Amino acid sequence: MTTVSIIGAIAALLTTTAYVPQAYKTIKTRSTASLSLPTYIMLFIGTCLWEAYGLMLHDWSIIFTNLVCGLLGSVILYLKLIEKPGTDADAPAQPQ
């Protein structure tokens, strides 16, 4: 592997697995008020497309990584969708 491909692989690993601590926190606390719904919809669709891309290329590292992150992302998205009305943080911050 060249330096460039190692940097690319570490970058891909970090940006793909970054959702693991977010999923852990969201499952543990059930707190979704600060999370953006469009972000998790985009991530869910994006992960499904990465999964399709990995399957088409028979690339097991893409298939496995996006399967794990897709499942974690789905849990975050589900908890955001069932968020109780009024607990969202869309209101602007109050002046101190």
Add this chain to the structure above:
Amino acid sequence: MTTVSIIGAIAALLTTTAYVPQAYKTIKTRSTASLSLPTYIMLFIGTCLWEAYGLMLHDWSIIFTNLVCGLLGSVILYLKLIEKPGTDADAPAQPQ
């Protein structure tokens, strides 16, 4: 472009730009309680490495996308780091 490369490109675009609505919401509401600090540290380092990868390959689409998303991610990370103590949502959800 083949179908596979189009799917890969859309997947990359969605998972990279998914942070735009999160950054908009976080900047607007200043609410960071539900956000996971390790997630945004990993995304920040990952985006910096993607930027280095793009610069090494002179790939302007990678450079531009990660510059925008790196800046947005930095703002989210900064707002999370200056979060007031006691506003974090690490406490388990209360039974209803």
